[in-house]
Amino acid sequence: MNFSLLSTMLLALALSSVSSFYVVHAQNSSFSALFAFGDSILDTGNNNLLPTLSKCNFFPYGRNFIGGRPTGRFGNGRVFSDIIAEGLGIKPIxxxxxxxxxxxxxxxxxVCFASGGSGLDDRTPRITAVLSIQDQLNDFKDYTAKLNGVVGSQANAVISNAVFLISAGNNDLAIAFPTRMGQYTVFSYTDLLITYTQNLVKSLYDMGARKFAIMGTLPLGCLPGATNTFGNVLKMCQVPANQLAxxxxxxxxxxxxxxxxQFAGAKFAYVDMYNPLLNIINNPMASGFIDARDGCCCTPTSIVPCLDASRYVFWDIAHPTERSYLTIAPSIVADLKPKLA
Known part of the structure; x- marks a missing residue:
């Protein structure tokens, strides 16, 4: 058989299989896809090959993930982007x-474009040596070209019916703002971040995005990195950090x-991460947790990882455990579905 003809036939078969999968999936879900942008709450491994310290593709990270392997996710198992993708009926990973x-x-x-340590302020990823929001947008442009090659004329439908999940602001407030306090007040800096958010939405909208789920920050003053500071014997939440958030x-x-x-035909939903997580922190036992102040792993108070991460609200100094995400996700998904459908 002519090898050129054989190659063409095999390529056509492969593209047909992918397109058929998309059609079947689209019939079984209200949303075609999930795209994640922002920081480590959503990053599923984009930092692994970057020359940065902001990566976690090593044990004990991922010990509760499929196969017990570290994937670059900032946690013990799946992260919030995985869980929301599953909750929306798209895919579990x-x-x-x-x-x-x-x-x-x-x-x-x-797919996920988020990068752990990134933020809306360009200074944030420069400090942490990770992907900026512009880098993530460039990756999305590259993705759209590949998608066109895979599903052809269905590419626009995939993008317009997908949920664009954005988590940004955590690192801007915790990392970049302290270096900008000579330039900005808390009021002007948070205003600046809102402007950056609008710019990100516009960029994605111009590339076809129509469904946006925009996440607020965690209660930054209650993260183990804040509650375990020197002298904080009672491990109290840091009020100024929470006020800023x-x-x-x-x-x-x-x-x-x-x-x-401002954006005709677009739908938006705010995702409150602060209050659901704070409720668990303030009353952990009601949700089956035993510790809401220490991380299970990788902190000065837990050099040896805990035996059961599902009993801890936090995995490390800044990231919730998979079970914490699973605890708060159902109500968030229930809110997203009618707003973005």
């Missing part, structure tokens, strides 16, 4: 776009409520 093993079959149902979240929520008028 959201692959990292920069994963060398990423296959064409993964593309139609979404609250200010940003209130502005972000207001933006999401009003931004729809």
């Amino acid at each position: 959201l692959p990292a776009y920069r994963d060398p093993s990423l296959s064409n079959n993964d593309l139609p149902t979404g 609250t200010m940003f979240n209130q502005k972000l929520s207001a933006l999401v409520d009003n931004i729809g008028t």
Whole structure:
């Protein structure tokens, strides 16, 4: 048989299989795909090959993930982007776009562009040596070209019916803002982050995005990195950090409520991460947790990882455990579905 003809036939068969998968999936889900942008709450392994200290592709990270392997996710198992993708009926694992093993079959149902340590302020990823928001947008442009090669004319439908999940602001407030306090007040800096959020939404909208789930920050003053500071014997939440996070979240929520008028045909939902997580921190036993102040792993108070991460609210100094995400996700998914469908 002519080898050129054989190659063409095999390629056509492969593309047909991917397209058929997309059609079947689209019939079984309200959303075609999930795309994640932002920071480590969503990153599923994009930092693994970067020359940065902000990576976790080593044990004990991932010890509760499939196969007990570290994938670059900042936690003991799946992270929030995986869990939301599953909750929306898309798929249980959201692959990292920069994963060398990423296959064409993964593309139609979404990938993750987020980078642990990143933020809206360009200074944030410069400090942490990770992917900036612009880098992530560039990766998305590259993705769309590949998607067109895989599903052809269905590419626009994939993107327009996908959920764009954004988590940014955590590192800007915790890492970059302290270096900018000579330039900005807490009011002007949080305003700046809101402007950056609008710019990100516009960039994605111009590339076809129509469904946005925009996440607020965690209660930054209650993360183990804050509660385990020297002299904080009672491991109390740091009030100023929580006030800063609250200010940003209130502005972000207001933006999401009003931004729809600027983008015809787009739908928006604000994802409150602060209050659901704070409720667990303040009353951990009600949800079956035994420790809400220490990380299970990789902190000065837990050099030896805990035996059961599911009993801890936090995995390390800044990231919730998989079970924490699973605890807060159902109500979030229930809120997202009608708002973005």
